Amino acid sequence: MTIRDEKHVRLYLPGPVEVRPEVLDAQANWMIGHRTQESYDLYARLQAMLRRSFMTESRVYLSASSGTGLMEAAVRNAVRDEGTILHCVNGAFSTRWAEISRANGKQVDTLEVAWGEAIKPEMVADALRGKQYDAVTITYNETSTGVLGPLADIAAVVREASEETLALVDAVSAYMGAPIDFDGWGLDVCLTSSQKALALPPGIAVAAVSDRTLERAESIPHRGYYFDFLTLEKYLVRDQTPATPAISLMYALERQLADILDGEGLEARFARHAEMAAMTREWAASRGFGMFPEAGYESPTVSALKKEPSFDIGALNAYLRQRGMVVSAGYGKQLRDTTWRVAHMGDLTRADMEQLFAAIDSYLES
Numbered sequence: 001m002t003i004r005d006e007k008h009v010r011l012y013l014p015g016p017v018e019v020r021p022e023v024l025d026a027q028a029n030w031m032i033g034h035r036t037q038e039s040y041d042l043y044a045r046l047q048a049m050l051r052r053s054f055m056t057e058s059r060v061y062l063s064a065s066s067g068t069g070l071m072e073a074a075v076r077n078a079v080r081d082e083g084t085i086l087h088c089v090n091g092a093f094s095t096r097w098a099e100i101s102r103a104n105g106k107q108v109d110t111l112e113v114a115w116g117e118a119i120k121p122e123m124v125a126d127a128l129r130g131k132q133y134d135a136v137t138i139t140y141n142e143t144s145t146g147v148l149g150p151l152a153d154i155a156a157v158v159r160e161a162s163e164e165t166l167a168l169v170d171a172v173s174a175y176m177g178a179p180i181d182f183d184g185w186g187l188d189v190c191l192t193s194s195q196k197a198l199a200l201p202p203g204i205a206v207a208a209v210s211d212r213t214l215e216r217a218e219s220i221p222h223r224g225y226y227f228d229f230l231t232l233e234k235y236l237v238r239d240q241t242p243a244t245p246a247i248s249l250m251y252a253l254e255r256q257l258a259d260i261l262d263g264e265g266l267e268a269r270f271a272r273h274a275e276m277a278a279m280t281r282e283w284a285a286s287r288g289f290g291m292f293p294e295a296g297y298e299s300p301t302v303s304a305l306k307k308e309p310s311f312d313i314g315a316l317n318a319y320l321r322q323r324g325m326v327v328s329a330g331y332g333k334q335l336r337d338t339t340w341r342v343a344h345m346g347d348l349t350r351a352d353m354e355q356l357f358a359a360i361d362s363y364l365e366s
């Protein structure tokens with residue numbers, strides 16, 4: 001039944017990523033009304049699996065948006081008008097989050113290190129000693145630079161500093177590619193998009209949210225409407241969303257989470273990502289591409305490799321596309337000339353990586 005173009009280009013991009021045919025097909029189920037028992041049952045099944053996936057007994061909200069929507073939700077629900085938020089910034093996505101806070105009229109401080117470096121727990125501890133913050137934002141995996149931060153240790157520092165300081169985490173390109181222990185690490189908001197290591201099509205986002213965050217939200221009069229956590233909560237307890245959810249993507253999410261949690265398993269999935277990342281680093285080193293990230297903080301889901309400005313990723317991709325593959329340029333003006341990125345997230349396999357490296361090798365030799 002399903003019509004798919006024969007010209008399939010496998011995506012080694014840090015989102016959108018390759019989606020398995022079974023998951024694509026799950027979206028083709030008949031529509032159901034979102035105020036029907038069928039829909040409540042689907043939502044409840046998803047809720048149970050989402051909680052397992054974040055290792056939390058708290059709720060996980062579903063949003064018919066991309067991840068950026070929930071980045072906005074997090075700051076609107078966690079930061080009071082008179083409060084200040086500390087943004088840990090080490091790349092393009094962490095910069096975006098600070099911009100979102102400013103655009104919402106929040107008072108923003110930043111803790112910045114050079115792009116390619118990781119923010120360390122001691123730096124956060126220092127920043128928190130000087131001032132009381134309503135929240136701290138942490139970008140677990142900076143997709144622009146390929147840096148995975150020490151999230152568990154940073155969260156521990158935030159928890160120790162103050163009960164009043166909420167730990168807000170962007171796990172967009174880490175969730176389902178690197179471990180997340182929401183309750184164990186004491187996180188307050190942990191959000192993600194569907195089109196990264198979760199390996200769904202884009203268009204649905206999820207966030208685990210703590211009780212502490214809901215208490216904070218109660219003290220904030222203007223949280224907005226669409227992304228108000230208290231409204232989402234009111235509906236969640238009835239297995240519903242306030243507005244129409246992305247029903248097709250919920251079908252795909254159910255299929256994918258069942259396959260991950262009860263098929264491959266979380267530990268095996270994280271190990272596969274670590275292995276694909278190690279393979280990529282080994283291949284890159286042998287071909288003279290250095291790693292852009294600070295040593296020891298290389299991402300398991302996306303490798304940012306250094307390159308000479310003369311090495312043209314557009315030309316490489318033209319060659320790769322003819323062989324059904326595509327990689328990613330460096331992020332933005334700042335990194336486009338000097339880096340490029342090979343993503344190894346989602347449901348890609350070791351064999352997929354070997355195929356890519358063989359194709360790039362033949363390009364380099366030609």
Ligand SMILES: *Cc1c(COP(=O)(O)O)cnc(C)c1O
Nearest residue numbers: 066067068093141143172173193
């Ligand atoms: C992709 C990405 C985002 C943006 O997510 P959207 O789903 O495109 O809104 C935010 N943060 C990180 C770390 C990302 O990789």
